[in-house]
Amino acid sequence: MTTVSPVTLRALDAPGQPTPSADLDALYRGFERELLVPLWTEIGDLMPTTPTPRATAHRWRWSELLRLARRSGDLVPVGRGGERRAIALANPGLGGRPFATPTLWAAIQYLNPREDAPVHRHTQHAFRFVVEGEGVWTVVDGDPVAMRRGDFLLTPGWRFHGHHNRSDAPMAWLDGLDIPFAHAMDATFFEFGPDEVDDRSTPARSRSEQLWAHPGLRPVSSPGPSVSSPIAAYRWEHTDAALADQLALESAGHPGVVEPGHAAVRFTNPTDGGDVLPTLRAEMHRLRPGAVTAARREVGSSVWQVFDGEGRVTVGDRAWDVTAGDLVAVPSWAASTLAAGDRALDLFRFSDTPIYERLHAHRVAVAGQGQGKAPGQEGTAT
Amino acid sequence: MTTVSPVTLRALDAPGQPTPSADLDALYRGFERELLVPLWTEIGDLMPTTPTPRATAHRWRWSELLRLARRSGDLVPVGRGGERRAIALANPGLGGRPFATPTLWAAIQYLNPREDAPVHRHTQHAFRFVVEGEGVWTVVDGDPVAMRRGDFLLTPGWRFHGHHNRSDAPMAWLDGLDIPFAHAMDATFFEFGPDEVDDRSTPARSRSEQLWAHPGLRPVSSPGPSVSSPIAAYRWEHTDAALADQLALESAGHPGVVEPGHAAVRFTNPTDGGDVLPTLRAEMHRLRPGAVTAARREVGSSVWQVFDGEGRVTVGDRAWDVTAGDLVAVPSWAASTLAAGDRALDLFRFSDTPIYERLHAHRVAVAGQGQGKAPGQEGTAT
Amino acid sequence: MTTVSPVTLRALDAPGQPTPSADLDALYRGFERELLVPLWTEIGDLMPTTPTPRATAHRWRWSELLRLARRSGDLVPVGRGGERRAIALANPGLGGRPFATPTLWAAIQYLNPREDAPVHRHTQHAFRFVVEGEGVWTVVDGDPVAMRRGDFLLTPGWRFHGHHNRSDAPMAWLDGLDIPFAHAMDATFFEFGPDEVDDRSTPARSRSEQLWAHPGLRPVSSPGPSVSSPIAAYRWEHTDAALADQLALESAGHPGVVEPGHAAVRFTNPTDGGDVLPTLRAEMHRLRPGAVTAARREVGSSVWQVFDGEGRVTVGDRAWDVTAGDLVAVPSWAASTLAAGDRALDLFRFSDTPIYERLHAHRVAVAGQGQGKAPGQEGTAT
Amino acid sequence: MTTVSPVTLRALDAPGQPTPSADLDALYRGFERELLVPLWTEIGDLMPTTPTPRATAHRWRWSELLRLARRSGDLVPVGRGGERRAIALANPGLGGRPFATPTLWAAIQYLNPREDAPVHRHTQHAFRFVVEGEGVWTVVDGDPVAMRRGDFLLTPGWRFHGHHNRSDAPMAWLDGLDIPFAHAMDATFFEFGPDEVDDRSTPARSRSEQLWAHPGLRPVSSPGPSVSSPIAAYRWEHTDAALADQLALESAGHPGVVEPGHAAVRFTNPTDGGDVLPTLRAEMHRLRPGAVTAARREVGSSVWQVFDGEGRVTVGDRAWDVTAGDLVAVPSWAASTLAAGDRALDLFRFSDTPIYERLHAHRVAVAGQGQGKAPGQEGTAT
Incomplete structure (x- = not known):
C-alpha cells in the first residue's frame, strides 16, 4: 500500500519538481481522483529534445x-x-x-x-x-x-x-x-x-x-x-534494371545514385508520382561491393530486408552481419549505416515516411550534410 | 511459473485456434524466443470489424x-x-x-x-x-x-x-x-x-x-x-458573428447550418483554406435552445468544451449534463449527440481529423444519412 | 499583282534567310498552296528573346x-x-x-x-x-x-x-x-x-x-x-483596414508591406487561399504620400485603376498623371512604376497572373532584386 | 470616306441595337476617339452560346x-x-x-x-x-x-x-x-x-x-x-505493348479500353502522374479494324497524326481518308469521329487540354453520354 500518490512517485524521477509536502501529495491525489495528470512530472518523457523511441533496433x-x-x-x-x-x-x-x-x-x-x-x-x-x-x-x-x-x-x-x-x-x-x-x-x-x-x-x-x-x-x-x-505487382526485372542503370550512370560519371556506390529506387503510385500507399513507403537499394553509406537519421521508423548479398547493418551503437532474408528494424531518429561485403548488397526497405511527410513532421539528417531542418521552421508548405 | 507460453495463454481467449498440443506450445515458445508473435492469436484485437478504442468517453x-x-x-x-x-x-x-x-x-x-x-x-x-x-x-x-x-x-x-x-x-x-x-x-x-x-x-x-x-x-x-x-488569434467577436449569421440565414430559409438549429464554423488556415494545424481541427458550434443533433460517428477522436449555456452530451450509452467549461472526450467511431437546454449552447471542439483526412483514412456516419463510405473504396483521391 | 509569294515577301524582313531564287520562290508557293509556313521566316516574331507584346501601355x-x-x-x-x-x-x-x-x-x-x-x-x-x-x-x-x-x-x-x-x-x-x-x-x-x-x-x-x-x-x-x-463582395471597410494595418506595422518597424511605403493586399478565395478566380488576380495597393515603387516587370498583363489620391504611373518610356478612376493597361514584361503625390495613393489592380502561375510560365523581375528566374529552369513544381 | 463610325458599321450586323441616329453615331465616334468599344455591338462575337472558333478542321x-x-x-x-x-x-x-x-x-x-x-x-x-x-x-x-x-x-x-x-x-x-x-x-x-x-x-x-x-x-x-x-523519350515498344495489352484485356472481357475497339494511352509525367508538359497533352490511340469511335466534342483544340494503318477522320461536317503521317487539326468544340479501315489504325494525338483543365475551363461531351457539365457549375475543385 502506497502512502503517496502515483503522481508523487513518478515525480520523484523528474527534475525541477516542487518541494514535496503533504499538501502537494494531497493535490496529486486530487488529480488522480479527477483523472488528471500534471505536465511538470511528465514533460521529460513527453517532450524530449529529440525523439526517444521505446522501440529498439x-x-x-x-x-x-x-x-x-x-x-x-x-x-x-x-x-x-x-x-x-x-x-x-x-x-x-x-x-x-x-x-x-x-x-x-x-x-x-x-x-x-x-x-x-x-x-x-x-x-x-x-x-x-x-x-x-x-x-x-x-x-x-x-x-x-x-x-x-x-x-x-x-x-x-x-x-x-x-x-x-x-x-x-x-x-x-x-x-x-x-x-x-x-x-x-x-x-x-x-x-x-x-x-x-x-x-x-x-x-x-x-x-x-x-x-x-x-x-x-x-x-x-x-x-x-x-x-x-x-x-498490383512491381516485377523484379524492372527493379533490377533500374538499379543497374543507376550504377551504370555513376560509372559513366553522371548523376543518379543516392551517394557513391549506392543506387536506390522508390516504388511509386503512377497516378500521382507519390508513395504506393498513403502510409507506407517502399524502396529497393543496391550497394556496390565494399560500399558504405553515410550515417542517416530520419523521423519515423523503417524495416530493412536483405534481398541478395551479404553485408553489415549498423543502427546506433549496434551492428549485425546480414544475409538474404534477414530483417532489421530501425527506430525513429536512430543513425543507421549499410555496408556491403565482397558482393553487391541488395536490400528492400519500407517505412512510415508518408505519414510524416503528409503531416509536415518529417526531418532527415545525413552525416556530413548538416542537421535536418525542423519541419515547423519551414514556413512554407511543400 | 507458467507451464505454457504467453502466446498459448493469449490464444485461449481467441476464437478459431489450432488444437492445443505440446508441439504447438513448443512452437509458441520458439516464437517467444525469436521475438515473434503469430497473427492468428491477435487478429481479433488488431483487425476488428469496426474500431474498438481503448479510450473511453x-x-x-x-x-x-x-x-x-x-x-x-x-x-x-x-x-x-x-x-x-x-x-x-x-x-x-x-x-x-x-x-x-x-x-x-x-x-x-x-x-x-x-x-x-x-x-x-x-x-x-x-x-x-x-x-x-x-x-x-x-x-x-x-x-x-x-x-x-x-x-x-x-x-x-x-x-x-x-x-x-x-x-x-x-x-x-x-x-x-x-x-x-x-x-x-x-x-x-x-x-x-x-x-x-x-x-x-x-x-x-x-x-x-x-x-x-x-x-x-x-x-x-x-x-x-x-x-x-x-x-495567432481568432477573436470571439468574429466567431460569434459567424455563428449568429448562420442561424439568421436559417431563419430566413437559406442554407448554411449543419443541420436544423445547429450552426458551426471551422477555424482555418487562410493560406490554403485547410485546417489551422497539420494534425488538429478546431471548430465552434452553436445550438439553438432545445436543438438536438443527429448521432454522428467519425473515425478519429475529439474533445468538446462547453463555452456557454447548458446542455447534454451523449456518447455511446453514456450521457452527461454539461455547463460552461466542462470537457468531454469522444473516442473514435463512438456515436455522439449534443442537446441544448433552454438557452443556446455554444461548444468548442477540437479533433485529430486532419491526420485521417491526409492519410485517406477518414470515415463519417451520421444517423439518417446512411453508412459512411470506406476510405479504401473511394478509388479516387480527393 | 505580286510576282513572288507572300512567304518570300515576309522573308525579306527576316535575318539569315536562304538566298532568294526562282526555286525558292516556287518552294514558298508550294508552302502557300499546301497551307504551310516555314519557321525560318517567322522565328523572329514567334520566338523573340523576351516578350514583344502588340498591346501597348x-x-x-x-x-x-x-x-x-x-x-x-x-x-x-x-x-x-x-x-x-x-x-x-x-x-x-x-x-x-x-x-x-x-x-x-x-x-x-x-x-x-x-x-x-x-x-x-x-x-x-x-x-x-x-x-x-x-x-x-x-x-x-x-x-x-x-x-x-x-x-x-x-x-x-x-x-x-x-x-x-x-x-x-x-x-x-x-x-x-x-x-x-x-x-x-x-x-x-x-x-x-x-x-x-x-x-x-x-x-x-x-x-x-x-x-x-x-x-x-x-x-x-x-x-x-x-x-x-x-x-460575392469584399467590402471596402475591410480592404481599407488591412492596408492601414500594413502601414501601421511598417511604422512600428515590423514586416508586412511590399516595399517601403507600399502596402498591398490580394483578394483571395478562402476555400484554398488562392486567387479569387481561376484566370484573374485582384489586388488593392496603397502608397504613402511621396512613395515610389521599384520598377517591376512581369510576364502577363494587368490593368490599374486609381481609387483615391493622385499620382503618376510610368510604364516603359511613357508616364501619365492619374487621378481617381483613371485606368492604365500594362502589357506583358513592360517595366512599370507607381508614384504617389502629396496624398496617399490607393490603386486597384487586376491581372491574368493565375493563368501563368498555373501553367508554370510566370516570371517576375524587380529592379534591384536581380533578374527573374526562367520558369523552365525551376525543375521543381511549386 | 465613311460617313458613320466603324462601331456604327459593325453594329449593322448585330441584333438588338439601339435605333440609329446622328446622336448615336456621334457617341460611337466618341468611343472611337477615346479607344473604347461598346459591349452591345460585340457580344454576339465575344459571348456566343457555344464556342465559335475561327480555326477550321x-x-x-x-x-x-x-x-x-x-x-x-x-x-x-x-x-x-x-x-x-x-x-x-x-x-x-x-x-x-x-x-x-x-x-x-x-x-x-x-x-x-x-x-x-x-x-x-x-x-x-x-x-x-x-x-x-x-x-x-x-x-x-x-x-x-x-x-x-x-x-x-x-x-x-x-x-x-x-x-x-x-x-x-x-x-x-x-x-x-x-x-x-x-x-x-x-x-x-x-x-x-x-x-x-x-x-x-x-x-x-x-x-x-x-x-x-x-x-x-x-x-x-x-x-x-x-x-x-x-x-526524354517514350519508346514505341512500350507504347505498342500498352495498346496491345488494353485490347487483350477487352478480348478477355475486362475493362481498360476507352470504348469498344478503341485503346488509348496518355504520355505522363512520372513525378506527378499528370501531363508531360504544362500546356500539352499527348496520347496514342489504336482502333481495331472496322472500329468507329463515338462523336466527341471537347473545349480546346487538337491535332491528330496517323501513325499506322488507314481510316477516316470526320470533324463536324467534313471527313477525310487518312493514311500514315497525315495530320488533321480539330478546333474547339467540333465533333470528331475516327474510323479504322480493314486494318488496325494507330493515331498519335496532341492537344492543349492541360491549359483548360488547370483553369477549370474544360468541358467534354460524348455522343450518347449526355451533355458535358459546364465547368463553372461544378462548385468544387477537382
Whole structure:
C-alpha cells in the first residue's frame, strides 16, 4: 500500500519538481481522483529534445523465421478466423506486441502446397515482398497476381484479397502493413469475403500490370489520381534494371545514385508520382561491393530486408552481419549505416515516411550534410 | 511459473485456434524466443470489424479542474524544467497517461497574477481556447497575443512561445496539443528559449492579426501557403458573428447550418483554406435552445468544451449534463449527440481529423444519412 | 499583282534567310498552296528573346469614360440582346478590339436610376470594382449583393447574374473579365436567364458574406475547395483596414508591406487561399504620400485603376498623371512604376497572373532584386 | 470616306441595337476617339452560346509535307538565325499564320544526312513524334536522345537542345509546340546556345530513360515533382505493348479500353502522374479494324497524326481518308469521329487540354453520354 500518490512517485524521477509536502501529495491525489495528470512530472518523457523511441533496433534472422514458419505449416491450419499463417516481428521495446516498430507490421507468411488463404478486406494497407520462391497467386479484387522472387506486390486498404498456392512447394514471403499505426489510431475496419478466391487462373501478369505497368503511360480510360497505386505487382526485372542503370550512370560519371556506390529506387503510385500507399513507403537499394553509406537519421521508423548479398547493418551503437532474408528494424531518429561485403548488397526497405511527410513532421539528417531542418521552421508548405 | 507460453495463454481467449498440443506450445515458445508473435492469436484485437478504442468517453467538470488548478497555483511554481502549470485530462482507458484521447492532449493551464511561463519551442502543435478571463499575453515568435474570453489562439509547431500574466487576477485556459500523437510517433523535438518573454508590450491585436485577420484578404508580401495558419488569434467577436449569421440565414430559409438549429464554423488556415494545424481541427458550434443533433460517428477522436449555456452530451450509452467549461472526450467511431437546454449552447471542439483526412483514412456516419463510405473504396483521391 | 509569294515577301524582313531564287520562290508557293509556313521566316516574331507584346501601355481618363457612359445612358437602352450598357477599353495595339490587354476586358458599366440589366450566365469570369457611388444590387445565383464605393464584387463563371439600380441616381462601375482570353481560347458558353432579377430585396450584406466573410472561419456545412471564391463582395471597410494595418506595422518597424511605403493586399478565395478566380488576380495597393515603387516587370498583363489620391504611373518610356478612376493597361514584361503625390495613393489592380502561375510560365523581375528566374529552369513544381 | 463610325458599321450586323441616329453615331465616334468599344455591338462575337472558333478542321497529307520538306532540304540550309528546317501547318481560319490551331504548332522538321541543327532554348514547350525513320539524336541539356520510329520525345521549356543526323539518310519528324499560345500570351523567352551539340555520342537510350523509364519506379535521389516530365523519350515498344495489352484485356472481357475497339494511352509525367508538359497533352490511340469511335466534342483544340494503318477522320461536317503521317487539326468544340479501315489504325494525338483543365475551363461531351457539365457549375475543385 502506497502512502503517496502515483503522481508523487513518478515525480520523484523528474527534475525541477516542487518541494514535496503533504499538501502537494494531497493535490496529486486530487488529480488522480479527477483523472488528471500534471505536465511538470511528465514533460521529460513527453517532450524530449529529440525523439526517444521505446522501440529498439533489432535484427531477425530469416533462417529462424523460415524454420518456425515451416513448423507452423505443420501445426497451424489456415482458414476463416485466423485468416493467415503469418508470424510477425515483435520489437523488443514494444512490450511483446507484434509490432516491428510503433507503426509497422512485418511478418513472414507461409502457405503450404495447394493451400488457400481465405478472402477478406481491411482498411489497413498491405504489401508483400518475395525474397525467394514462387507459385502463389494473390487475388486482389478479382485480379490474380503471380508472386515471384524479387517482386513487390500491393494490396491497398479495403480491397478484397486471398492467396492460393498453385505449386507443389511451400512458399514464404514478407508481409508489410500499417497494422500498429491503424491500431493506435483506432481506424480499423474489416470484412470477410468468400472462403476461397474466385479466380483461380494463373496469368504471368495481372490485369493491373497490363493497364498500368508501362513506363510513363497511363490508360486514357482511367479517372484521376487514386489514393494508392493501381499497380498490383512491381516485377523484379524492372527493379533490377533500374538499379543497374543507376550504377551504370555513376560509372559513366553522371548523376543518379543516392551517394557513391549506392543506387536506390522508390516504388511509386503512377497516378500521382507519390508513395504506393498513403502510409507506407517502399524502396529497393543496391550497394556496390565494399560500399558504405553515410550515417542517416530520419523521423519515423523503417524495416530493412536483405534481398541478395551479404553485408553489415549498423543502427546506433549496434551492428549485425546480414544475409538474404534477414530483417532489421530501425527506430525513429536512430543513425543507421549499410555496408556491403565482397558482393553487391541488395536490400528492400519500407517505412512510415508518408505519414510524416503528409503531416509536415518529417526531418532527415545525413552525416556530413548538416542537421535536418525542423519541419515547423519551414514556413512554407511543400 | 507458467507451464505454457504467453502466446498459448493469449490464444485461449481467441476464437478459431489450432488444437492445443505440446508441439504447438513448443512452437509458441520458439516464437517467444525469436521475438515473434503469430497473427492468428491477435487478429481479433488488431483487425476488428469496426474500431474498438481503448479510450473511453468521459466528462471532466471545469469547476473541479479550476479548483485543482488554483491549488496548484499555491503549491507549484512555474519555471524552467516544469515549464508550464498545466494539468492534463487522463482518459480512463489509457492507463493513467495524460492523454485525453490516443492523439489529443487537453489541459487546463493556470497563471498567477504577474507570473511568467518561460519561452520554449517544440514540434508539437498547440492552441489555446479561453473559456473565461483575460489579462495574459502569449508571445509567439516575438509577437504578443492578447488572450481574452472566447478567443482561439495558435502556437504552431517549432515557434518559440512564452506567456505572461499582466493582470492582478489569475487566469486559466484550455491548452490543446497533439502530444500523445507525437509521442506515439516518436517525432518530438524540443528547445529552450529565454526564461522570460522578450516583448512585454500589451497590444489589443497581434501583428499576425494585422496582417492576416481580414476576411478574404492576404498580404501581397507573403510567400505561398504555410503549413500552419499565420493567424495567432481568432477573436470571439468574429466567431460569434459567424455563428449568429448562420442561424439568421436559417431563419430566413437559406442554407448554411449543419443541420436544423445547429450552426458551426471551422477555424482555418487562410493560406490554403485547410485546417489551422497539420494534425488538429478546431471548430465552434452553436445550438439553438432545445436543438438536438443527429448521432454522428467519425473515425478519429475529439474533445468538446462547453463555452456557454447548458446542455447534454451523449456518447455511446453514456450521457452527461454539461455547463460552461466542462470537457468531454469522444473516442473514435463512438456515436455522439449534443442537446441544448433552454438557452443556446455554444461548444468548442477540437479533433485529430486532419491526420485521417491526409492519410485517406477518414470515415463519417451520421444517423439518417446512411453508412459512411470506406476510405479504401473511394478509388479516387480527393 | 505580286510576282513572288507572300512567304518570300515576309522573308525579306527576316535575318539569315536562304538566298532568294526562282526555286525558292516556287518552294514558298508550294508552302502557300499546301497551307504551310516555314519557321525560318517567322522565328523572329514567334520566338523573340523576351516578350514583344502588340498591346501597348495606355491610360484612359475616367472623366471621359463617365461622360460617354452618361451619354450612352441617354441613347442606348439596356435589355435582352445587348445585355449590358458596358463600354470597354480597346488597347491601341490590338486592332480596335474591345480588349484592354490580350487577355483582359475592362469596361465601365452604367445603369440609370431604377434600371435593370437582364439575367444571364457565361463561362467568362467577372468582377466589379466600384470607384464611386452606390444603389445597385447585383444578384448572383439569387443572392442580392449591394454595390458600394470601394467594394470588390465577384461573379464567377457560369453563375446567373443580373443587376438593378434601386436608387434615384445613375451608377457606374468597373467591370473586369477574362473575355479576350476566353475568346482566343474558344472556351465560351453563354445562356440567357430571366429578363429581371428574381430577388429584388436590398440587404446590406449578401448571404455569401454571412457565410464566408469572417476572417479565418468557414462554415462546417460547406464542401471542399471551390474553383472560385464563394465571397460575392469584399467590402471596402475591410480592404481599407488591412492596408492601414500594413502601414501601421511598417511604422512600428515590423514586416508586412511590399516595399517601403507600399502596402498591398490580394483578394483571395478562402476555400484554398488562392486567387479569387481561376484566370484573374485582384489586388488593392496603397502608397504613402511621396512613395515610389521599384520598377517591376512581369510576364502577363494587368490593368490599374486609381481609387483615391493622385499620382503618376510610368510604364516603359511613357508616364501619365492619374487621378481617381483613371485606368492604365500594362502589357506583358513592360517595366512599370507607381508614384504617389502629396496624398496617399490607393490603386486597384487586376491581372491574368493565375493563368501563368498555373501553367508554370510566370516570371517576375524587380529592379534591384536581380533578374527573374526562367520558369523552365525551376525543375521543381511549386 | 465613311460617313458613320466603324462601331456604327459593325453594329449593322448585330441584333438588338439601339435605333440609329446622328446622336448615336456621334457617341460611337466618341468611343472611337477615346479607344473604347461598346459591349452591345460585340457580344454576339465575344459571348456566343457555344464556342465559335475561327480555326477550321483541316487535313494535311504527309506525302505533300514530305515532298516540300525534301525540296527545302535542297534549298534551305539549317543554321543560326533560322535555327530549324521546320515547316508548320497553317490553319486556313487563322489568317495564314503558322498555327495549326489557336494554341498549337505542328510542323514537319527535316534534317539532311550528317546535318546539325544548332543549340538553343526557349520557354515554349516542345515534343517530337517520329512517324518514320531514324538516325537523328536530339541532345537535351546535354543528354543525347535517339529518335526512332514510333518514339515520342520531349523538350520541355527552357532546356537547351540541338539535333544532329548521324546517318546517311535524311530524317523527318513531327514537331509539336505551344508556340501560338505562348505568342498570344506574350510569354516567350529565347536564348542561343552553341552552334553544335556538345555530346555527339549515340547511345540507344538516353540518361533520362535510364533514370526514369522504369514502370512505377523513381530514383530516390531525385527531388520532388517537376513541372514537366523527366523522361526524354517514350519508346514505341512500350507504347505498342500498352495498346496491345488494353485490347487483350477487352478480348478477355475486362475493362481498360476507352470504348469498344478503341485503346488509348496518355504520355505522363512520372513525378506527378499528370501531363508531360504544362500546356500539352499527348496520347496514342489504336482502333481495331472496322472500329468507329463515338462523336466527341471537347473545349480546346487538337491535332491528330496517323501513325499506322488507314481510316477516316470526320470533324463536324467534313471527313477525310487518312493514311500514315497525315495530320488533321480539330478546333474547339467540333465533333470528331475516327474510323479504322480493314486494318488496325494507330493515331498519335496532341492537344492543349492541360491549359483548360488547370483553369477549370474544360468541358467534354460524348455522343450518347449526355451533355458535358459546364465547368463553372461544378462548385468544387477537382
